[in-house]
Structure formats: C-alpha cells, structure tokens
Amino acid sequence: MQGSGVNQAETFLGKTHQLMIGGERVDALSGGTFEVVDPATENVIAEVARAGAEDVDRAVRVAQETFTGKHWRTLNGATRTRLLLRYADIIERHADELAVLETRNNGMPIGSARRTVALSVDWLRHFAGAVTRIHGQSFDQAALSTRYSEIHSYTRREPVGVVGLITPWNGPIGVFMTKVAPALAAGCTVVLKPSEITPLTALRLGELALEAGIPPGVLNIVPGYGAEAGQAIADHAVIRRVSFTGSTLVGKQLVHASAGNLKRLTLELGGKSPLVIFDDADLDRAVPAAAMAIAANTGQICFAGSRLFVQKKVFDRVVAGIGEVMSTYKLGNGMDPATVLGPVVSQKQRGRVLDYIARGCEEGAEIAFSGPATDGPGYFVPPTVFVGTRPGMKIVREEIFGPVLVASPFEDINQVALSANDTTYGLGAGIYTTDLRNAHRLAARIESGNVWVNCYGIMDAAMPFGGLKQSGIGRVLGDEGLGAFLETKSVFVNLE
Known part of the structure; x- marks a missing residue:
C-alpha cells in the first residue's frame, strides 16, 4: 500500500462533503446530511450533504444552461477528446487514493479496488477516442417520389441533452465510468446521483473532472436517497435519458415514472447468473x-x-x-x-x-x-x-x-x-x-x-454490456453504450 494514497484519502475524508453543482460545492437546500460508514469497522467515516428534489432541480437547470451554451455541446471533438484524456491521466495519478476511498466506503479488497480504478481509466480513454468517430451518413435518393429532382440527404448524431445517471453501491467507481465516459464523449451534460451508501468516490471524481478542465456544470454530483433525489431525477422533464444500475424492483419503478414524460431509459438490473x-x-x-x-x-x-x-x-x-x-x-x-x-x-x-x-x-x-x-x-x-x-x-x-x-x-x-x-x-x-x-x-x-x-x-469498453428479460433494457459500453446518449437527426437539402 502506497502511503500517499492513504494520506490523500484521509485528507479527503476530513473534508466537508457537499453537493457539486455548477463546479461549486454547495450544501443541500434543506441543510440535511447523512452519515457514511466503513463496513469493515462500522465506524462513521464521513458526513455528506443529502440532496432533495430542489437540489436536483438546481443541478438540472445548471446542466441545461451548460448544455445549451457554448461550454460543452458545441466544443469541437478534438478538444473534448483532449479534456477526457486529461481527466483519465489525473484519475490514474490519483489511483491509490481512489482505491483506498473505494475500499473504506464499499469494503471491497484493496487489490480489487485498484484493478477497478485501472479498468475505469481504460474505459474513459476508450470513449475519449470515440469522440471524433461520432458521425452521420449521407444517402443517395432512393424511392423518392417528390417534385424535387436533386435532394442531398444526410443524418447527424447529436447529444441527447441533460442526462440523469444513478449509480449503485456495489461498484461505485466502475459503474460511474460506464455511464459518465460515454455521456461526456457524446457531448451530454450530467446530473449523477451516487448511492447514499457509497457516495465518496463519485464526489472525488467530480473534483478531479474540474481539475482536468471539464467545464463547470458539465458533471454535477447530487448524493442522496433514491426516494428523494433519485425520484426527482426520474420525474424531471428536462432530463432526456436516465441510465440506472441497481435492483430490478427500482428499475420497474423507473419505467413507470418515465411513462409520464417519455424519458429514455438504460437499465442494468439484477441477475441470477x-x-x-x-x-x-x-x-x-x-x-x-x-x-x-x-x-x-x-x-x-x-x-x-x-x-x-x-x-x-x-x-x-x-x-x-x-x-x-x-x-x-x-x-x-x-x-x-x-x-x-x-x-x-x-x-x-x-x-x-x-x-x-x-x-x-x-x-x-x-x-x-x-x-x-x-x-x-x-x-x-x-x-x-x-x-x-x-x-x-x-x-x-x-x-x-x-x-x-x-x-x-x-x-x-x-x-x-x-x-x-x-x-x-x-x-x-x-x-x-x-x-x-x-x-x-x-x-x-x-x-x-x-x-x-x-x-x-x-x-x-468496446463490447456492449447489458441484460435480457428482467435484467435490464439497453446496453452500457461499446458503440451501443455511446449511442444511448446520442440522437439521430435526418436532414434533407434541396440542391435545385
């Protein structure tokens, strides 16, 4: 164990843990907090701000303003790639610290935590490289019965907008990256709710994103309970897609919640493999x-x-x-x-x-x-x-x-x-x-x-991952995982 990683983790644990909205650390509007426990010792190791529906709305508004502005969506692909690669490099430099935080919060063996961090860095680099490969297609006129004799047709692949990401307690860093990496690569802005049981590495990864130069408001972290912050993400009309990893029961609840706003869903749920x-x-x-x-x-x-x-x-x-x-x-x-x-x-x-x-x-x-x-x-x-x-x-x-x-x-x-x-x-x-x-x-x-x-x-990272039957809807990772955060627009141009 490298002492620097332990020391850095202890320094982070000693901080006040607030929400991260628009690049700023802010308290929950209610003033509420919750305790985080080390499952190996049963000791409280942190106290974290408890986001509610109003906090989620605040984060969504910031994410929407960032998306519609010139800070991320319209950033050219090469620049976005460089920022994501820089983010991966910074995570790699903090690998020991993140592994210690993961072990202290989740309980997994430190060797497993280190491998998870390394794998997450690889996934982020993969999707950084995918940014400049996002493309549409051009089409010749097919069976086009129209009064126009010369039409140029093509498609564009565009980010869906603000996305809500809900991550579980069993693999905080790994699942974070299966969602955040393709979402940012696609040009979306993010409101992410980590599990209230294991929120610490998500908060630290949010800080490191700012250090990498990812613009404020692109990645917003709102720790909280599922019935409060999670429900607010599911219900919010501005959020275009929710990607959730967790139980099949909660996945079914998200399907019901999406019926009122036709929100797109990616659900990675339970298994009995x-x-x-x-x-x-x-x-x-x-x-x-x-x-x-x-x-x-x-x-x-x-x-x-x-x-x-x-x-x-x-x-x-x-x-x-x-x-x-x-x-x-x-x-x-x-x-x-x-x-x-x-x-x-x-x-x-x-x-x-x-x-x-x-x-x-x-x-x-x-x-x-x-x-x-x-x-x-x-x-x-x-x-x-x-x-x-x-x-x-x-x-x-x-x-x-x-x-x-x-x-x-x-x-x-x-x-x-x-x-x-x-x-x-x-x-x-x-x-x-x-x-x-x-x-x-x-x-x-x-x-x-x-x-x-x-x-x-x-x-x-190149292979799609997801389930059949009640194990989920859609895929994370691979081209399908990236495509979940993209919309297809058809454009017809009269050249006469």
Whole structure:
C-alpha cells in the first residue's frame, strides 16, 4: 500500500462533503446530511450533504444552461477528446487514493479496488477516442417520389441533452465510468446521483473532472436517497435519458415514472447468473473460477455466478474443490492486502444474506461448505455453498447479492440449457468446457446478455454490456453504450 494514497484519502475524508453543482460545492437546500460508514469497522467515516428534489432541480437547470451554451455541446471533438484524456491521466495519478476511498466506503479488497480504478481509466480513454468517430451518413435518393429532382440527404448524431445517471453501491467507481465516459464523449451534460451508501468516490471524481478542465456544470454530483433525489431525477422533464444500475424492483419503478414524460431509459438490473461446468472442462481452471465468480466483491455483483451447474460425472469433485478453494480465502478488512472476502456493504445487507442462508436450510437444502464466522465489528458473511436444492427454492430463484452459491448436477446440454434459462433474469452466464462445439451451442441457447466461455466476468469498453428479460433494457459500453446518449437527426437539402 502506497502511503500517499492513504494520506490523500484521509485528507479527503476530513473534508466537508457537499453537493457539486455548477463546479461549486454547495450544501443541500434543506441543510440535511447523512452519515457514511466503513463496513469493515462500522465506524462513521464521513458526513455528506443529502440532496432533495430542489437540489436536483438546481443541478438540472445548471446542466441545461451548460448544455445549451457554448461550454460543452458545441466544443469541437478534438478538444473534448483532449479534456477526457486529461481527466483519465489525473484519475490514474490519483489511483491509490481512489482505491483506498473505494475500499473504506464499499469494503471491497484493496487489490480489487485498484484493478477497478485501472479498468475505469481504460474505459474513459476508450470513449475519449470515440469522440471524433461520432458521425452521420449521407444517402443517395432512393424511392423518392417528390417534385424535387436533386435532394442531398444526410443524418447527424447529436447529444441527447441533460442526462440523469444513478449509480449503485456495489461498484461505485466502475459503474460511474460506464455511464459518465460515454455521456461526456457524446457531448451530454450530467446530473449523477451516487448511492447514499457509497457516495465518496463519485464526489472525488467530480473534483478531479474540474481539475482536468471539464467545464463547470458539465458533471454535477447530487448524493442522496433514491426516494428523494433519485425520484426527482426520474420525474424531471428536462432530463432526456436516465441510465440506472441497481435492483430490478427500482428499475420497474423507473419505467413507470418515465411513462409520464417519455424519458429514455438504460437499465442494468439484477441477475441470477448460471455457471456451467462440463465434465470435459479443465477443472484446475474451472473450479477456482467458479469459486471466485461468487466470491468476488463478496457476491455483490449483478452478474455473480450464483447458480452452478456441473455435469454429473464430476459434480462431487467440483463442489469439494470449490470448498477447498474457499477455505483458503481470507475474510477481513479490505485494507489488508491478503483479504479476498471483504464485508458486505451494510448491516441491512448482512441481515438479508444471512436470512437467505437460513431460509435455504429451512427449505431443505444442504450446506456443502460454509466458511468460518468472524469475531468483532464489520458486516462479514462467510461464503456458503448449497447442494440438494430444488428449482422452486428462494435461494435458487431470487438474487441474494452475497457469497451464496447453489450447485446442481446436470446430465446433458439440453437439460442444462433449460435449467440455466429457468429464471426471470438474463444478465450473465459462464461455460467451462474443452469442446468448443458445446460452448457455441450452449452460448446460443442461454438467454443472457453476456456469455463467458472458459473465463468469467470480463468487461471491455468496446463490447456492449447489458441484460435480457428482467435484467435490464439497453446496453452500457461499446458503440451501443455511446449511442444511448446520442440522437439521430435526418436532414434533407434541396440542391435545385
């Protein structure tokens, strides 16, 4: 751990944490605040201004004025690219500080936090490079029955305007960048509400954007509660698009809210992702990958591999192997470099996960492995593997968002395809096999927006990411992620 990163994070934590609107740090109009807790110690580490509907309206008005002015939308692409690249460089220089803040606020292991910051910098650089590739098309006259004999037709790709971005507590920096990078690249202005549980890195990233020279009013940060600030973003008529990552329940509420103003939505929601291991798989790779697919970020990942399907011949061997791997995981404070499993994010989340484990036992499932409990403070949950489950059990059907794995045997590809799709979700899926015919066949049949073969959880800025069924609407990242923040305008010019 580099001491400078810790010291910088402590300096930031010692500040008064206000809203960021129009490049200025301002109190909430109500004067309200909320406390931020380190989930590993249960200590309060910061107090943050609590945005309400009036604060969101203030931020939206500033964002709209900035958008319609000459500060961002009409900035030429090369200049916007240079500013975004400078922003990426500054984030990279503050990588250790941001990683410490992420670990202190979210609980994830410091190594994971560092990798997330590095990945976010890569994503920002990717979209900085995409700015000058935004273009329309020219068209020849087709079946144009018109009195004009010479028409020049073309399209323009233009920013949608003010966008509302709502980010979750489980991946504050990473999700921030999947939304902010393409929105800024497109030329939009942003009102962003981070989770009230993990607002700190968003506030720091807002400061660094100003340091990079991104004009005031382009990126506005309004920490607050979903029922207050989040609802205000959903209802505001000036906001043209909302991009939300979070629960399927809240995603459905946003769909209802958008009905009154036809706001465009990008929703990246929950998951109950299957990971399939065939009996010909390289188990030396598949077993630790399956363990980490549910253990990463203590299971608090929307595409966590929470349903494990193993071909019957190797089922017992794989389950035992996962238990052996998990027994080596250090459960503890994420600031310890040796920690693999940090705490879950809050006392409420800890209670939720433990309730699911108890419910699984009550419904007759068998615990094949459970890690040791911890003494002392912190919202820790031991990794748990269930076998002997039935399709109707809550632990099989519902998203737990914790380190809880349910494992089931299967006979053949047809059976596992049906079982994998027996869910309302469709975000991620993993396949381990050395038979690429089975890999491609199953990848085509699984109802999921993302499929990983002989790997798990990879995300790339050039590849779209999103879900099917109740796992979401639209995509982040890739050309589709950028296109979400652009409108297409058709122009017809009479050349006679």
